[in-house]
Amino acid sequence: MKRIIDGVLKFQRDVYPSQKALFQQLSDAQRPQAMFIGCSDSRVVPELLTQQGPGDLFVVRNAGNIVPPYAVAPGGVSASIEYAVAVLGVPDIVVCGHSGCGAMTAILRGGEQLEALPEVARWLHFADAARHAVAEQHAMADDETKLNALVRENVLAQLDNLLTHPVVANAIQSKEVRLHGWVFDIATATVTTYDAQKEKFVPLAQSSFVGVSF
Numbered sequence: 001m002k003r004i005i006d007g008v009l010k011f012q013r014d015v016y017p018s019q020k021a022l023f024q025q026l027s028d029a030q031r032p033q034a035m036f037i038g039c040s041d042s043r044v045v046p047e048l049l050t051q052q053g054p055g056d057l058f059v060v061r062n063a064g065n066i067v068p069p070y071a072v073a074p075g076g077v078s079a080s081i082e083y084a085v086a087v088l089g090v091p092d093i094v095v096c097g098h099s100g101c102g103a104m105t106a107i108l109r110g111g112e113q114l115e116a117l118p119e120v121a122r123w124l125h126f127a128d129a130a131r132h133a134v135a136e137q138h139a140m141a142d143d144e145t146k147l148n149a150l151v152r153e154n155v156l157a158q159l160d161n162l163l164t165h166p167v168v169a170n171a172i173q174s175k176e177v178r179l180h181g182w183v184f185d186i187a188t189a190t191v192t193t194y195d196a197q198k199e200k201f202v203p204l205a206q207s208s209f210v211g212v213s214f
Contacts, residue, residue, distance in 0.1 A: 064103030
């Protein structure tokens with residue numbers, strides 16, 4: 001904890017003075033460029049990955065970058081989505097999975113690991129569609145292949161869940177919001193994005209649909 005406190009003091013001493021005008025401006029309102037729904041994994045830092053600063057991203061992070069379907073139960077993710085679209089007017093929503101995801105690993109292993117974590121197990125049921133897809137398409141694959149496939153299928157499943165939210169569906173219909181499915185590889189810093197026309201994930205830098213990837 002001392003390192004974290006020291007970091008706050010360093011920010012106040014060394015960083016804030018040079019960005020004082022920005023923070024004073026941000027104190028009045030926020031106008032983020034996008035909503036970023038990512039995993040709580042400490043290795044995945046949205047602002048670092050996208051090289052954005054304060055006020056640029058409206059971020060939601062949770063175990064497995066999950067988006068519960070609309071009206072399943074009230075919750076912070078659903079409330080954040082509604083606020084981001086209806087109030088902040090974000091033009092883009094990114095759902096970002098990542099390599100080596102602990103939540104996806106837990107889904108594949110199941111058994112005693114999830115029995116000991118009942119809240120995690122209940123939460124990860126929102127990824128059941130992805131789990132079923134991998135079971136059908138990669139039944140004979142090795143564990144690493146299954147995990148990589150599950151990470152990607154989960155991103156697609158959560159994009160589908162996003163579409164169940166009326167505020168998102170209406171904004172897409174009126175062309176006010178675009179959805180993006182990303183996967184971040186931690187070891188290589190590679191980001192792939194789902195190309196709906198090609199029906200596969202492609203390198204972000206090579207995608208002809210950057211900004212309209214889903």
